[in-house]
Amino acid sequence: MSNETVIKLDNVSVFQEHSAVVNNINLEVKKGEFVYMIGKTGSGKSSLLKTLYGELPLKQGEATVAGFNLKNVKRKEIPFLRRKLGIVFQDFQLLSDRSVYENLRFVMKATGWKDEAAIKKQIDSVLKKTGLENKGQKMPYELSGGEQQRVSVARALVNSPEIILADEPTGNLDPETSSEIMSLLLDIAKSGTAILFATHDFILYNKFPSRTLKFENGKVEQLG
Amino acid sequence: MLNCGKFQNMSAAATNVKDLKVSKLAENIIGSEIIKLAGEVNEKIKQGEKIYNLTIGDFNPKQFPIPAELKQYIVDEYFADQTNYPAADGMLELRNAVSNLLKQRGGLDYKNDEILIAGGARPVIYAIFRTLVDANDTVIFAVPSWNNNHYTYLNGAKPVVIQATPENNFMPRAEDIKPFIKEATLLALCSPQNPTGTIFSKEALEEICDMVIAENLRRGPEQKPLYVMYDQIYWALVLGENKHYNPVSLRPEMRNYTVFVDGISKSLAATGVRVGWSMGPKRIIDKMKAVLTHVGAWAPRAEQMATAKYLSDLNLYDTYLVTQKKKISDRLEGFYKGFMALKSEGFGVHAITPQAAIYLTIQFNLNGKKTAEGNVLENTADVTRYILDEAKIAVVPFYAFGADKDSTWYRLSVGTCSLEDVSAAIESLRAALKKLS
Ligand SMILES: Nc1ncnc2c1ncn2[C@@H]1O[C@H](COP(=O)(O)OP(=O)(O)O)[C@@H](O)[C@H]1O
Numbered sequence A: 001m002s003n004e005t006v007i008k009l010d011n012v013s014v015f016q017e018h019s020a021v022v023n024n025i026n027l028e029v030k031k032g033e034f035v036y037m038i039g040k041t042g043s044g045k046s047s048l049l050k051t052l053y054g055e056l057p058l059k060q061g062e063a064t065v066a067g068f069n070l071k072n073v074k075r076k077e078i079p080f081l082r083r084k085l086g087i088v089f090q091d092f093q094l095l096s097d098r099s100v101y102e103n104l105r106f107v108m109k110a111t112g113w114k115d116e117a118a119i120k121k122q123i124d125s126v127l128k129k130t131g132l133e134n135k136g137q138k139m140p141y142e143l144s145g146g147e148q149q150r151v152s153v154a155r156a157l158v159n160s161p162e163i164i165l166a167d168e169p170t171g172n173l174d175p176e177t178s179s180e181i182m183s184l185l186l187d188i189a190k191s192g193t194a195i196l197f198a199t200h201d202f203i204l205y206n207k208f209p210s211r212t213l214k215f216e217n218g219k220v221e222q223l224g
Numbered sequence B: 001m002l003n004c005g006k007f008q009n010m011s012a013a014a015t016n017v018k019d020l021k022v023s024k025l026a027e028n029i030i031g032s033e034i035i036k037l038a039g040e041v042n043e044k045i046k047q048g049e050k051i052y053n054l055t056i057g058d059f060n061p062k063q064f065p066i067p068a069e070l071k072q073y074i075v076d077e078y079f080a081d082q083t084n085y086p087a088a089d090g091m092l093e094l095r096n097a098v099s100n101l102l103k104q105r106g107g108l109d110y111k112n113d114e115i116l117i118a119g120g121a122r123p124v125i126y127a128i129f130r131t132l133v134d135a136n137d138t139v140i141f142a143v144p145s146w147n148n149n150h151y152t153y154l155n156g157a158k159p160v161v162i163q164a165t166p167e168n169n170f171m172p173r174a175e176d177i178k179p180f181i182k183e184a185t186l187l188a189l190c191s192p193q194n195p196t197g198t199i200f201s202k203e204a205l206e207e208i209c210d211m212v213i214a215e216n217l218r219r220g221p222e223q224k225p226l227y228v229m230y231d232q233i234y235w236a237l238v239l240g241e242n243k244h245y246n247p248v249s250l251r252p253e254m255r256n257y258t259v260f261v262d263g264i265s266k267s268l269a270a271t272g273v274r275v276g277w278s279m280g281p282k283r284i285i286d287k288m289k290a291v292l293t294h295v296g297a298w299a300p301r302a303e304q305m306a307t308a309k310y311l312s313d314l315n316l317y318d319t320y321l322v323t324q325k326k327k328i329s330d331r332l333e334g335f336y337k338g339f340m341a342l343k344s345e346g347f348g349v350h351a352i353t354p355q356a357a358i359y360l361t362i363q364f365n366l367n368g369k370k371t372a373e374g375n376v377l378e379n380t381a382d383v384t385r386y387i388l389d390e391a392k393i394a395v396v397p398f399y400a401f402g403a404d405k406d407s408t409w410y411r412l413s414v415g416t417c418s419l420e421d422v423s424a425a426i427e428s429l430r431a432a433l434k435k436l437s
């Protein structure tokens, strides 16, 4: 594992509207690290993730994410920041009117891919990585919840991101399927992508121990 | 895990979930076209693009909040334990308040037993169809229009679809409707109209009313009359000097044949509060109540009580609407002027003067144009995509409202946009149009 830092936060406070929801976060995440974010509903996990992907503005502190300085990042640069990030949510947010392949292709086109041969090659590669080799032509409604979440992981991988931000990605899945998604994400981390993983799921958390950020009372505590 | 085997069996059966047989009605029901488009737009937004998303027929509460008093009253009513079943026809307080609102501001005289409250306008529309329309009856509506096709389908009725034209602000005319009325049970009209943001003129509506009255005289009392469903959910949002008309005020003889669709969803920007109502002949309102009782599509009791309280002070209502209409009108006028400026610069765009609601009718006449990459825009789908990809503007093509697949007209909604977005979107559009040859 290399020592390259992909996220660095110095004294960052996270704001919703005008009020700070988490204060003075200092954090360094390196390439390939898997980091949990735990804490009660409303403790600010999603808000921090949103700040990292440029959905909420950075109002206080210094933050560098995948080489972007969030303090000076321009609105126009956000799409380029997002291409270095893969984002996975609890609800899969797939386009329900088209196949798995077309879902991935849509995102690639929207992020600047033009060469159809290169697109196909990349889609085949991410489908393989996520264990969906034969599912490219399936419609979302033909897939189980776990498979749909794999598709959204595949979608997050199409631009070979440096970081995956996962906001309760197993929140909709049963324990067994959750473990499978978890193993998939741990494999992805091993191959060099840093992962921030916000969760409520303590069974999962205990089963796959890793570095942890605990959100409580407007603060982040680093465990383990 | 207990009973693991049993659950495994169940999930084996459920792996072919998509093959489970359902009713013919459900099998063939179609979702909203707009929602499909919204998926693509949201995906682009997620990728970090700045998209001017003008597709949504809803209000952004940051731009257009509900009245602060209404918000407070709703909370108060919950604390006052207004948490049980509401009366089946709606809380008397609210029916009285609506009756008064209609009298004071709407020029209509409906007593509290001629008013039915429901969970928004949609259940009202559903109940009207269920109450008036039998399977295989004929329903007349014009396109583009909002969802009439779906309600017709749900009733197993036969649609007669009239193509409204830009020359008439996309409002249907008596002469368009006339050839079909002999067979029809229901004529569905909407003014102010979604998706066009236009309204009936007094004369146009009078002509339609006279035609309906004549047809009903012809039918006589043995036959089911020709009814008019008059959806005026946007009537409080009529802008500038424009005036809202309704069949019953113009022609009192229409009272027996008209059932209104109305509510606070648009007037108070309260689409998620779910308070709507209908006014009509008592017999029909009673039957609609019976239909909705079995669906349970009531407005929540606390929301009803809060709305009643809010509407008891029409000064509050008037003041709120002044600001609300100014904000809507600034945006619509901004877009309209922007489009007309682009038109005068020679670009293939057009717009229809906005009159009401939160919508502007716009046109992209760009078929055959060539993009910077040398691709020719062959059809409406290509044009829609180009406008989204290059101008970063998302609007809804009229085909999503039942118009022809290659209609060049679109709905632009301002309910979720800020005033700054208006000029920025026009600039972005200008830049994209310049790239075409
Ligand atoms: N869109 C929003 N606007 C205003 N406040 C918000 C918004 N989203 C979340 N909050 C507030 O920010 C705080 C942190 O919420 P969130 O980041 O969603 O926590 P978590 O993801 O840990 O459940 C909460 O107090 C919540 O009410």
Ligand SMILES: Cc1ncc(COP(=O)(O)O)c(C=O)c1O
Pocket (backbone or CB within 6 Å): B057, B119, B120, B121, B122, B123, B146, B190, B193, B194, B231, B233, B263, B265, B271, B275, B276
């Ligand atoms: C013409 C028209 N009627 C009815 C409705 C539905 O209103 P509600 O949200 O109260 O069900 C809409 C909403 O988009 C509308 O545009």
Ligand SMILES: [Mg+2]
Pocket (backbone or CB within 6 Å): A042, A045, A046, A047, A167
């Ligand atoms: Mg959260």
